[in-house]
Amino acid sequence: MSKVLMKGNEAIAEAAIRAGCLNYFAYPITPQSEVAEYLSWRMSEVDGVFLQGESEVAVGYMIFGAAGAGVRVFTTSSSPGISLMSEAISYLCGAQLPAVFVNIMRGGPGLGGILPSQADYFQATKGIGHGDCRLLVMAPASVQEVVEMVMTAFPLAEKYRNPVMILGDGLIGQMMEPVEFPDHLKSEPTNKDAWASNGIDFRKGSKRNLVRSLFLDPEKLNDNNLELRAKYERMKREEVRFEAYNTQGEYSVLIVSYGTMSRVCKTAIETLKAEGIEVGLIRPQTLFPYPEIAVREAARKSSCRAVLCIEMSMGQMVEDVERCVQGARPVQWYGKCGGDVPTPEEIIDLVKRTLSPM
Amino acid sequence: MAAALHLNGILIIVGNYGSGKTEVAVNLAVDQQAKGRQVRLADLDLVNLYFRTREARHALSALGIEVILPPEGWLQADLPILVPQVAGLIRRPGELAILDVGGDGVGARVLAALGEAFQNAPETAQVFQVVNPFRPNTDTVARCLAMRAVIESASRLKVTGWVGNAHLMDETTADHIRQGHDLMLALADASGLPLACMAVADGLMHTPVVDTMACPVLTIRRQMVPPWRRPVVLSGEDTILQ
Numbered sequence: 001m002s003k004v005l006m007k008g009n010e011a012i013a014e015a016a017i018r019a020g021c022l023n024y025f026a027y028p029i030t031p032q033s034e035v036a037e038y039l040s041w042r043m044s045e046v047d048g049v050f051l052q053g054e055s056e057v058a059v060g061y062m063i064f065g066a067a068g069a070g071v072r073v074f075t076t077s078s079s080p081g082i083s084l085m086s087e088a089i090s091y092l093c094g095a096q097l098p099a100v101f102v103n104i105m106r107g108g109p110g111l112g113g114i115l116p117s118q119a120d121y122f123q124a125t126k127g128i129g130h131g132d133c134r135l136l137v138m139a140p141a142s143v144q145e146v147v148e149m150v151m152t153a154f155p156l157a158e159k160y161r162n163p164v165m166i167l168g169d170g171l172i173g174q175m176m177e178p179v180e181f182p183d184h185l186k187s188e189p190t191n192k193d194a195w196a197s198n199g200i201d202f203r204k205g206s207k208r209n210l211v212r213s214l215f216l217d218p219e220k221l222n223d224n225n226l227e228l229r230a231k232y233e234r235m236k237r238e239e240v241r242f243e244a245y246n247t248q249g250e251y252s253v254l255i256v257s258y259g260t261m262s263r264v265c266k267t268a269i270e271t272l273k274a275e276g277i278e279v280g281l282i283r284p285q286t287l288f289p290y291p292e293i294a295v296r297e298a299a300r301k302s303s304c305r306a307v308l309c310i311e312m313s314m315g316q317m318v319e320d321v322e323r324c325v326q327g328a329r330p331v332q333w334y335g336k337c338g339g340d341v342p343t344p345e346e347i348i349d350l351v352k353r354t355l356s357p358m
Numbered sequence: 359m360a361a362a363l364h365l366n367g368i369l370i371i372v373g374n375y376g377s378g379k380t381e382v383a384v385n386l387a388v389d390q391q392a393k394g395r396q397v398r399l400a401d402l403d404l405v406n407l408y409f410r411t412r413e414a415r416h417a418l419s420a421l422g423i424e425v426i427l428p429p430e431g432w433l434q435a436d437l438p439i440l441v442p443q444v445a446g447l448i449r450r451p452g453e454l455a456i457l458d459v460g461g462d463g464v465g466a467r468v469l470a471a472l473g474e475a476f477q478n479a480p481e482t483a484q485v486f487q488v489v490n491p492f493r494p495n496t497d498t499v500a501r502c503l504a505m506r507a508v509i510e511s512a513s514r515l516k517v518t519g520w521v522g523n524a525h526l527m528d529e530t531t532a533d534h535i536r537q538g539h540d541l542m543l544a545l546a547d548a549s550g551l552p553l554a555c556m557a558v559a560d561g562l563m564h565t566p567v568v569d570t571m572a573c574p575v576l577t578i579r580r581q582m583v584p585p586w587r588r589p590v591v592l593s594g595e596d597t598i599l600q
Contacts, residue, residue: 174408341585
């Protein structure tokens with residue numbers, strides 16, 4: 001297929017179909033409603049199912065039901081909507097069911113605003129729901145990358161029998177870029193016999209799948225949590241993804257930034273390069289698991305004097321950056337979270353101020 | 359087919375989501391202003407939230423183009439706001455009033471609400487439908503005509519001309535423009551409506567394919583850019599070739 005010009009939200013919708021996901025339940029919220037709008041007509045073309053739930057709480061459990069039946073299923077929402085789904089996400093983790101959630105973040109807390117934000121980092125990576133649950137979280141920086149991530153998300157969710165989240169800011173949903181789609185994948189999870197509770201056929205066999213997250217026996221609950229923990233540790237070994245930009249040579253400052261914010265940083269890095277100031281960038285593509293080693297090693301490069309974490313929040317990912325740098329270099333946060341995105345000029349100024357007193 | 363573009367009174371810019379209506383409206387306004395006409399531009403996009411005419415309001419005001427918008431405090435409101443000045447603009451459009459409308463039928467529906475103002479307008483509005491053949495819903499003549507029917511039904515107005523806006527952002531090549539031009543000629547033929555102009559990014563204006571076009575060509579100086587890009591400086595130079 002040749003390239004087309006698509007809005008991020010439209011591309012997310014089309015990518016899910018091409019990933020073989022024919023079940024979509026959602027409730028509209030700005031700035032991701034175009035996903036539902038697109039799928040409201042597109043799903044019927046591919047004999048798929050689109051149902052608008054009566055709320056995000058309902059949608060969360062529609063996802064639970066479909067995942068439990070062994071079909072590919074996904075939803076999209078924005079910050080407040082994801083909060084409403086968080087109970088169901090915890091249940092999905094507990095019952096070890098695969099599903100894909102897309103959060104096109106808007107400003108918060110509360111109703112916040114409708115412009116881009118990255119303020120759901122903590123929620124996605126550390127506090128998505130009650131109990132010891134984690135999501136595999138991917139953060140796209142372009143429309144093409146969100147397509148690739150959505151298509152990767154389904155097999156990954158099935159590999160780990162765990163929900164996967166695509167965490168994009170409002171710009172990822174709203175901006176338009178040229179995009180091309182890879183081929184269709186299979187439409188059914190290949191390993192679904194391990195969990196799917198899909199009807200009477202299983203009564204004939206010896207094995208019966210039971211979808212549950214309730215374990216009243218303390219040993220069994222502990223066992224389930226150990227199983228989950230082992231999966232999260234495996235994600236840390238096998239699924240870390242990041243982009244290193246301008247880190248081959250020497251640089252005096254390292255920026256850590258993700259999503260569209262990192263593209264503003266790249267513009268600043270190119271401008272600074274022309275002025276003779278070298279700045280490296282690590283862009284995490286997975287936020288959980290976090291590229292710990294990459295950030296640590298990049299920060300410890302002998303030429304690097306300081307680390308800047310730039311994000312559209314009041315300082316969330318910076319805690320992971322500090323954890324990785326382990327005090328080897330000063331770590332500073334810079335960000336905004338009202339909808340205005342920090343500009344290349346602000347970042348250039350920040351880098352120069354960071355270097356000047358030293 | 360029109361060899362030159364004659365714009366008077368009310369010009370309404372419609373099209374599907376992401377066809378480039380706002381870039382066309384803004385750059386047309388600048389072109390016409392530079393030709394010595396008094397131009398006013400109304401942002402009627404009530405359905406989209408990002409990348410609207412309002413983002414170019416300061417650059418347009420600096421050129422003396424009046425932009426009609428909701429009050430500053432409500433520019434980012436997540437609800438449709440139609441200011442009463444728009445009806446006044448339609449009744450008294452002056453030399454040229456350009457209305458930049460939201461996408462698809464949903465975005466064009468606001469025009470039906472202004473039906474009474476249109477009935478009392480001094481002259482019939484020109485309605486241009488912008489088409490980018492590299493958008494998923496308008497890649498064939500049939501789909502463009504279907505989109506026209508949806509927009510006409512929702513707006514209760516008739517499309518009077520086409521604007522071809524064939525591009526893939528930074529990845530646009532002369533070949534894309536040629537393909538787009540061919541589709542627009544076929545669309546003009548099938549619909550019996552003129553191809554009012556082709557829109558071409560400033561960086562591609564000097565590619566040979568532009569000289570072969572049988573219609574006026576509007577230079578697009580891109581304004582709706584993500585935060586890591588700067589908008590191109592607006593100017594009325596070298597825009598509509600006649």
